[in-house]
Amino acid sequence: MTIMRKITMTAISSVMMASSVFAADGLVDQIRKPTFDALNGKTVVFVPMSMSFDLPEGWAAVMQREADKHGYKLDIRDANWSTDTGTRAITQAITEKPDIIIVQNFDVASYARTLKRAQDQGIKVIQVNMGSSYQTDAFVGADWYGIGKHAANRMLEVCGKSKGKSGKIAIVEGPATAAASVYQLNGISETLRGTDDIMIVSSQTADWDQSKARGITQTVIQQHPDLCGIIGFWDVMDAGTGAAILESKKDIYLITSGGGNKTACQGIENNVFSEVVSYDAKGQGRDINSAISILLQSKSLAGDQKFALYSPNKIITKSNLTADSCWDLDKLKETNK
Amino acid sequence: MTDNTKINMKLETEVTSKQRFVIKQELIVALAAVGLFAVFSFTLNNFFSAGNLVTLVRNVSVLGMLSLGMAVVVIGRGVDLSLVAMMAVSLTVSIVLANKGYSFPVALLIGLIFVVLVATIMGFLIAYIEIPAIFATLAVSAIIYGLGRGVIADLDVNNIPNDLDWFVFLGRGSILSIPVSIWIFGFTALFVYLFLQKTGLGRFIYALGDNPETARITGIPVRPMIIIQYILSGLMAFLAGMVTAASVASMNMRIINSTVIYDVLLVVILGGIGLSGGRGGVRNVLVGTALIGLLLNAMTIMDISYTTQNLIKSAVLLLALIIDALLNPRDEQTAQQGDI
Numbered sequence: 001m002t003i004m005r006k007i008t009m010t011a012i013s014s015v016m017m018a019s020s021v022f023a024a025d026g027l028v029d030q031i032r033k034p035t036f037d038a039l040n041g042k043t044v045v046f047v048p049m050s051m052s053f054d055l056p057e058g059w060a061a062v063m064q065r066e067a068d069k070h071g072y073k074l075d076i077r078d079a080n081w082s083t084d085t086g087t088r089a090i091t092q093a094i095t096e097k098p099d100i101i102i103v104q105n106f107d108v109a110s111y112a113r114t115l116k117r118a119q120d121q122g123i124k125v126i127q128v129n130m131g132s133s134y135q136t137d138a139f140v141g142a143d144w145y146g147i148g149k150h151a152a153n154r155m156l157e158v159c160g161k162s163k164g165k166s167g168k169i170a171i172v173e174g175p176a177t178a179a180a181s182v183y184q185l186n187g188i189s190e191t192l193r194g195t196d197d198i199m200i201v202s203s204q205t206a207d208w209d210q211s212k213a214r215g216i217t218q219t220v221i222q223q224h225p226d227l228c229g230i231i232g233f234w235d236v237m238d239a240g241t242g243a244a245i246l247e248s249k250k251d252i253y254l255i256t257s258g259g260g261n262k263t264a265c266q267g268i269e270n271n272v273f274s275e276v277v278s279y280d281a282k283g284q285g286r287d288i289n290s291a292i293s294i295l296l297q298s299k300s301l302a303g304d305q306k307f308a309l310y311s312p313n314k315i316i317t318k319s320n321l322t323a324d325s326c327w328d329l330d331k332l333k334e335t336n337k
Numbered sequence: 338m339t340d341n342t343k344i345n346m347k348l349e350t351e352v353t354s355k356q357r358f359v360i361k362q363e364l365i366v367a368l369a370a371v372g373l374f375a376v377f378s379f380t381l382n383n384f385f386s387a388g389n390l391v392t393l394v395r396n397v398s399v400l401g402m403l404s405l406g407m408a409v410v411v412i413g414r415g416v417d418l419s420l421v422a423m424m425a426v427s428l429t430v431s432i433v434l435a436n437k438g439y440s441f442p443v444a445l446l447i448g449l450i451f452v453v454l455v456a457t458i459m460g461f462l463i464a465y466i467e468i469p470a471i472f473a474t475l476a477v478s479a480i481i482y483g484l485g486r487g488v489i490a491d492l493d494v495n496n497i498p499n500d501l502d503w504f505v506f507l508g509r510g511s512i513l514s515i516p517v518s519i520w521i522f523g524f525t526a527l528f529v530y531l532f533l534q535k536t537g538l539g540r541f542i543y544a545l546g547d548n549p550e551t552a553r554i555t556g557i558p559v560r561p562m563i564i565i566q567y568i569l570s571g572l573m574a575f576l577a578g579m580v581t582a583a584s585v586a587s588m589n590m591r592i593i594n595s596t597v598i599y600d601v602l603l604v605v606i607l608g609g610i611g612l613s614g615g616r617g618g619v620r621n622v623l624v625g626t627a628l629i630g631l632l633l634n635a636m637t638i639m640d641i642s643y644t645t646q647n648l649i650k651s652a653v654l655l656l657a658l659i660i661d662a663l664l665n666p667r668d669e670q671t672a673q674q675g676d677i
Contacts, residue, residue: 052493
């Protein structure tokens with residue numbers, strides 16, 4: 001009886017499998033061709049702050065792969081750490097009428113008018129990681145406000161007076177008008193509002209520069225020997241912050257954030273950082289590709305829709321550090337060759 | 338009174354008036370520094386503590402070293418705007434090579450050779466082709482920055498390999514509870530002082546800064562001396578770069594785009610080393626560095642915003658220049674030569 005049943009079941013299922021194979025053979029993916037057609041032959045201009053550090057290099061490597069696959073052109077115009085050069089690059093790009101312009105803003109103000117002009121000319125604009133106060137078609141990047149909240153909460157946890165600590169923390173900012181600084185500060189101050197568990201004894205900008213970060217941190221530690229924690233705004237800059245802490249031989253909790261290149265993990269390993277909030281630049285590259293794909297397929301006009309793809313945060317500490325916690329820029333670029 | 342003694346007396350009065358000029362400007366800045374120091378000591382908690390004063394000096398030791406290099410060139414009636422680029426790119430050369438597997442001392446040596454080579458070419462352009470120093474050094478600065486960004490390295494921040502404890506010691510270690518970087522700054526200051534005051538070459542630099550034509554007639558090899566000046570400032574840049582790289586375990590080429598080179602010029606000019614050449618010395622650099630260091634330290638302690646800090650720094654400098662201009666009105670000589 002059971003044997004009979006088994007045989008019947010096998011027979012039935014093999015018939016079903018065979019029929020599904022037949023069906024797959026005849027069925028065409030209807031949306032594949034229009035999608036590929038929408039992307040093929042298009043032009044995307046990318047204006048990064050500078051093609052000289054892990055974030056834009058990582059994004060560009062991931063974007064290039066997708067561009068090659070779908071046959072659209074990725075044109076990189078380096079702003080080389082100058083808002084003037086960047087504005088000129090965008091203005092020049094507008095006259096060439098590409099399909100999409102992607103920008104990484106230095107601050108929330110400088111590019112605003114130029115980006116509006118691009119959209120008025122019918123060019124869709126994606127902003128990456130560092131947004132402008134002017135909203136364009138898409139934003140892809142870190143959730144600065146959320147990172148600020150996370151860092152502040154961590155400080156409450158690690159350094160709060162109620163935890164028996166001094167409650168004194170310092171903040172090492174980027175340039176005061178950069179999106180990363182503005183929104184992160186927002187998140188920090190809103191989290192700490194109304195609590196006297198934590199006191200911010202210093203909040204200075206180190207201008208994304210390690211040496212400056214180190215100098216400031218040394219002075220602050222000297223001034224407040226019972227400093228308990230520091231929130232830094234970028235891991236590359238905070239290599240200097242961490243160096244000053246190591247030198248002071250004090251136990252100060254340094255939380256910072258960055259694109260998650262291998263230098264971040266090395267920092268955790270060498271005790272330069274206590275915690276890194278990685279917004280995973282490699283993953284952001286994929287998000288940018290998605291945004292490009294969506295905007296190129298969409299029939300809507302520039303400025304019609306506004307959406308954001310916030311990068312998921314990955315918290316890296318010594319206790320959860322693994323070999324693949326970070327990505328490796330050299331290897332990423334290598335795979336493109 | 339014979340003609341000879343008359344001439345001698347005239348020479349003497351000239352010398353003393355010149356000396357007074359130097360002392361005056363230096364004195365103003367020194368007084369400003371002492372005044373600020375007193376005010377901060379009374380108003381800021383923990384300002385007047387051994388720890389903070391050590392931090393203060395250490396934070397300006399790199400600026401001080403660069404200024405020493407600039408001072409040598411300015412005394413010889415030149416200017417070296419390539420200092421910061423030299424510092425950043427030469428160390429980047431070393432770090433990139435080290436990361437490619439060269440042993441670090443060898444990599445440093447190659448960085449050093451790079452500096453000497455570039456400085457020699459730059460000095461040659463200025464001394465023999467007679468390109469004004471301000472343009473030659475600016476051009477060289479741009480060229481080596483381009484080399485650094487385009488050819489030597491892909492990224493502008495390059496980290497030194499792990500486990501270079503002896504090197505990191507230069508930036509983070511202490512000897513007799515004074516940081517090594519302060520020792521290095523101190524020894525370089527002493528070296529430059531001895532070089533300028535006690536050696537023939539040093540005196541030649543004053544001579545050629547004071548009056549190149551006379552120096553040439555007197556038989557001083559003016560052109561080779563100019564090249565030596567730039568090599569010296571290049572070496573200072575390399576040393577400052579080593580201390581910077583050691584302290585943050587990396588070198589950041591973005592520093593070339595920053596205002597550091599202007600800070601260096603300000604230290605030199607503020608300290609009282611006239612751009613017309615032939616005047617000043619190590620003491621002026623120390624005074625200028627001290628004033629800048631005091632300002633930076635106090636403003637960080639007071640938690641003043643970056644923009645306001647720049648405003649205050651510029652205002653103090655402008656004030657010093659105004660006082661200097663009032664006390665030392667333009668004379669015929671400066672009118673003829675101009676300030677640069």
